Amino acid sequence: MNESVNFIRQIIDRDLASGKHTGTVTRFPPEPNGYLHIGHAKSICLNFGIARDYGGRCNLRFDDTNPEKESEEYTRSIEQDVRWLGFRWDELRFASDYFESLYQYAEELIRRGKAYVDSQDAESIRLSRGTLTQPGRESPHRDRDPEENLELFRRMRAGEFGDGEHVLRARIDMASSNINMRDPVIYRIRHVSHHRTGDAWCIYPMYDYTHCISDALEGITHSLCTLEFEDHRPLYDWVLDQLDVPCHPQQIEFARLNVEYTVVSKRRLNQLVSDGHVDGWDDPRLPTLSGLRRRGYTPAAIRDFCDRIGVTKKDAMVEMGVLENSARQDLDAHAPRAMAVLDPLKVVIENYPEGDGELLDAANHPKDPSQGTRQLPFSRELWIEREDFMEDPPKKFFRLAPGSEVRLRYAYLVTCTGVLHDADGNVTELRCRYDPLSRGGSAPDGRKVKGTIHWVSAAHGVGAELRLYDRLFLVPDPAAASDFLAQLNPDSRRVITDAWVEPSLAPAAPDQNYQFERQGYFVADPDSRPERPVFNRTATLRDSWGEQKK
């Protein structure tokens, strides 16, 4: 395993060793304006992982300072997703819990001459902010005295003004080369009700002002966020330096996660969902946690993925293969095996007595005896995979062909004795003879049979729907395209409606993972019914034969 420690943990190690801190307190601070995705999983694993490994604490804190975009639906899904991923927060907090304290701190800032009410409109403020290369101009209201500011700010709170009439600004430096320091707005008037505080407030604090104080109030030691907030750190520190807060957390920035062939931005995810390009936030093609869950990714696989990708300050684009590998590794170890035929071809065992049948033992997991066995019904007519037969096979084709012998997994050795065709020459049915002495699949005389194929008894199989997924986008970095929607993969979902699965699969409960032998990992979909099971393919098995054919 990777024994090296990321740069954030190195900082923590140093802080603990130097006595700066005696323990860690972190937090995962989502805004409840969308569903969690794989990028959030990285942050969750980082913050909660630190609490776990250092014996520290980690809060779940909603950054709910913008009532226009946030809702309770999102807070519910976020709580659920964090728990599903396997983490438990020490305390559940909301930035809105601190609105009163935040307000009092703002008055203090005003009294200290560090904030003022600006009565310019948004456009004027924007124009006077300057540009990347030119300094801004000071507001005509910048030197209002504290008394006047205080009165105005109180009247803002009291609801005496309309949206946008005034704002509260930090009084810092309009000539700063860091635009965030050019007297940033810290309070705005919004006459909208908040999903938690209702109509108690009509002024709402801005992120930069809220986040640092919230961290301080919670005693956060290390405030971890993504790279785009690096420029905001001077402001984070400035606010805390002006006030008598309980502590001064250290903000540390790390690179957000990008994964090839998908998008990880709330805006784009939202667009995919609301424009109907996918079937909802839990569409199995989406990198949302709910989508990944429906796709069959396990919490352990996602946590493992987050461990593997590391934490750095370098903009990184991770290959899908890493995520898939994490899933395969977890699923290979834990998912019970079963047999399913995706593209059925009928086989009739000519020398198997008509009307006869028997039950054969099969291991639920060949490498994990504790998973037990199940019984597979076998009979004269079977379904096998169409691609497991070739009339004119190339050399090293280990499967079925006229005259060749193959093993039916856990059943018998069979030899192909005949091929039936339709008028167009398509293969419609195979005739085979079985070796009655090979019950279970081993040759009585020790003869070598290289190929083993899967099968489902035609008389006992259950018709199922299988949904096969491919990457959602055709290009590795769709977000870089001018129109990311134009990069959508039209074949990202293929639905098979005429698959056959073994009868034990019929009652599969949603979220139950399986490995369909030789085919891949599948998970039962919430749409699944005993009379009509539905499975989503999580990932294929690696296929060195398939790759060889290309």
Added chain:
RNA sequence: UGGGGUGUAGCCAAGUGGUAAGGCACCGGAUUUUGAUUCCGGCAUUCCCAGGUUCGAAUCCUGGCACCCCAGCCA
């Protein structure tokens, strides 16, 4: 063109002046009642480039280059 960051293999990522970890991918080979898994072996004479310091540099210095972020009353 102001400020803040980042450059180590195809993709991630260790490395913190002593001679390039690990994972994914890829390529061999062994085992196999899943062409899966597992196992074993291979995979950077070189760290964005150019100079310099040093017995010794991915690590220090100087100068370039490339890429990312910032001008919401979003977070």
